[in-house]
Amino acid sequence: MDAQLGLRERKKARTRRAISEAAIALFLERGYDAVPVAEIAEAAEVSKRTLFAYFPTKDDLVLHRFADHEDEAARVVRARFAGETPLEALHRHQRAALERRDPITGLCDVPAVVAFHRLVAETPTLRSALLHYHARSVDALTSALLETTDGVAHQELTARLGASQVLTVLQELANTNQRRINEGRSADELASLALAEADHAFDLLRNGLAPYA
Amino acid sequence: MDAQLGLRERKKARTRRAISEAAIALFLERGYDAVPVAEIAEAAEVSKRTLFAYFPTKDDLVLHRFADHEDEAARVVRARFAGETPLEALHRHQRAALERRDPITGLCDVPAVVAFHRLVAETPTLRSALLHYHARSVDALTSALLETTDGVAHQELTARLGASQVLTVLQELANTNQRRINEGRSADELASLALAEADHAFDLLRNGLAPYA
């Protein structure tokens, strides 16, 4: 697939990777705030100006990895089986992600992934920049949900609320898993708990917040 | 109440207000990004260093106004009537806030409030900084909810999920109201719609996301 692209495109891709990897290596080593972008540029052998041509902000040097998942939930809803409800599809997808220890679920103890997640979790700047991606996911899922209903009362509001709630829940589940992994537990030993929690969370979404109602 | 405080305290309060008001006036006039903090300091007749002694970041010059509401939901739950569930209390409180056109509901057409909200809504920096307050609210509400249950399965997770969902919903309701106000509608003409939407949203929280389940 690389061979299809011109030299220019291949070089760009290589430069981009070089910058990102230099950045993350340095961040993991010394902490996000302790590494100036100038040093990253130097390590990647580009000018600071070029670095910012590839990544609009320092945050993005780390967070661009989350960009791929931005519309994942929306895609899941759109690609659901016939007769399957949006929540069922999202639930199924989340269970499958947990089973395969997908990093996005937080249930992944591969050292590189753990270190990366810890970097994000421990850096306030990154944590709050991540919320930006969350907001975009909500927008995407909102439109996917809108396509599934028709003639429901308060349709747009309902879609937005549903989208926010689902994504908030997925986020919290991931946080919970990650926290436990950070405490040193293994993904395998946590798996059944994580699955039970996911089931519980989707049950709350489906049937309401019974414990507080 | 002012007289109770020493001169020093009164002066501090006055300086704080002077800075905040200078900032917001300038922001409303020219836009958040177009006004450097140095200019605000000058307008408030303090040094830049002093400005940052009162407000830790430029964001806070605007957003400190939201700080009071940070634990509002948690307080409502703790102060609920005997026999009232947390969701009932929050619902009642939200309805009351709408009735009194509380700015926090977004259903408020007082020009100064509208302008202020528009400033926040139109400034990406402020919007994302606001999420920080949201996260703190979630923490506060989570502990309030934890106090209300005992022996529920996945208790902590449930509390966190409930808190996130409730606050997300309140946020979206406010956004919706504010958007309509920004389009020029009056609070009074929107009130019954806003109340119906609030009822609908709390119904979803109580009974689950029926349209997508």
Add this chain to the structure above:
DNA sequence: GAGCATAAGTAGACCGAGTGCAGAAATCAA
């Protein structure tokens, strides 16, 4: 009310993120 400890404020240099610009270097198409 004089004097002193302490809190608050100031000026100015400094750091790092991010931008604007004008020109150099590389790539592509012919």
Add this chain to the structure above:
DNA sequence: TTGATTTCTGCACTCGGTCTACTTATGCTC
């Protein structure tokens, strides 16, 4: 090879935010 076009670079600049050393104001005590 040439010429158009993209990409990269160096450098100066702005702005948010911090550091240091110093001055000024407040409040308390005798």
